[in-house]
Amino acid sequence: MTDNEPTAKPSAGDVARRWQELAESDNSVYRRNDVPPARVESMARSGYVEPVVAATREGDRVLEAGCGSGTISLALARRARAVVSVDISPAVLRNLARNRDRLGEHFRQPLSLMPVRGDIERLPFADGSFAAVTNEGVVEHWLERDARVAVLREMARVVRPGGVVAVYVPNGRHPLVRWWYWTKYPGFVTSASVPWHRYGWRELADDLRAAGLTEVTADGLSPYSTLAVWPNWWILRALAAGLRRLLPEPQWLRRRWGFNLVAVGHKPN
Numbered sequence: 001m002t003d004n005e006p007t008a009k010p011s012a013g014d015v016a017r018r019w020q021e022l023a024e025s026d027n028s029v030y031r032r033n034d035v036p037p038a039r040v041e042s043m044a045r046s047g048y049v050e051p052v053v054a055a056t057r058e059g060d061r062v063l064e065a066g067c068g069s070g071t072i073s074l075a076l077a078r079r080a081r082a083v084v085s086v087d088i089s090p091a092v093l094r095n096l097a098r099n100r101d102r103l104g105e106h107f108r109q110p111l112s113l114m115p116v117r118g119d120i121e122r123l124p125f126a127d128g129s130f131a132a133v134t135n136e137g138v139v140e141h142w143l144e145r146d147a148r149v150a151v152l153r154e155m156a157r158v159v160r161p162g163g164v165v166a167v168y169v170p171n172g173r174h175p176l177v178r179w180w181y182w183t184k185y186p187g188f189v190t191s192a193s194v195p196w197h198r199y200g201w202r203e204l205a206d207d208l209r210a211a212g213l214t215e216v217t218a219d220g221l222s223p224y225s226t227l228a229v230w231p232n233w234w235i236l237r238a239l240a241a242g243l244r245r246l247l248p249e250p251q252w253l254r255r256r257w258g259f260n261l262v263a264v265g266h267k268p269n
């Protein structure tokens, strides 16, 4: 069996059900209510947030569709966007509201973030409601291409003309991905219960185009860091840090060795 061939192919409805079970289990990472302020600050200056920040202005409405822990939503709110965070799981949304309030007090500046329960396949918003729509680790869980494109099209529907859709997925073509599976890297434990499609950067860009987006670009994030993802030994961390400092990260390397891929597309005017 390859990574892309789960024993039973879940329907789109099953994606939501499986995630909800996972997200609401007692030790789920999506229910941590102690997201550290430093993590939000570093996320707020990261490649997970910059494409959306660059395409929007302070106060613009931004949607994270399938927010999970909501770290990206919190970071976007920290960059003064008016964030709406949608998830299918009420438990993760309650948790996110607690993190928002606690972090707002910490930063002495309330974070504009509204958790909303909803299904990404039928987002509860009118066409063109947002300046940007994003998510990370969501779209790849629909195993059929048509279903993934339908999810992307639904994200594009709620973006205003001229706005952007920014999608992050794990790099299914990373040279070490099979090793991570084989050695049961904990970051992929969730993937065992919620199967995922192994995207490459070209395919991700094609899916955004198929969803009606234009001027699509695709890239990869943090290639050298992936050397120390698993096993997370200090010697590998030191190697990754050294490489980051000494060598450039050209685009071909980011796309091949980036842990996550990102594709950004524009809704035509």
Ligand SMILES: C[S@@+](CC[C@H](N)C(=O)[O-])C[C@H]1O[C@@H](n2cnc3c(N)ncnc32)[C@H](O)[C@@H]1O
Pocket: 015, 016, 019, 020, 023, 030, 065, 066, 067, 068, 069, 070, 071, 072, 086, 087, 088, 089, 092, 118, 119, 120, 121, 135, 136, 137, 138
């Ligand atoms: C991998 S997690 C996202 C991780 C997130 N980026 C973070 O930083 O924690 C995927 C999320 O998508 C949500 N989800 C799955 N299916 C959904 C659906 N049909 N509609 C809305 N959310 C959904 C799950 O509940 C889960 O919280």
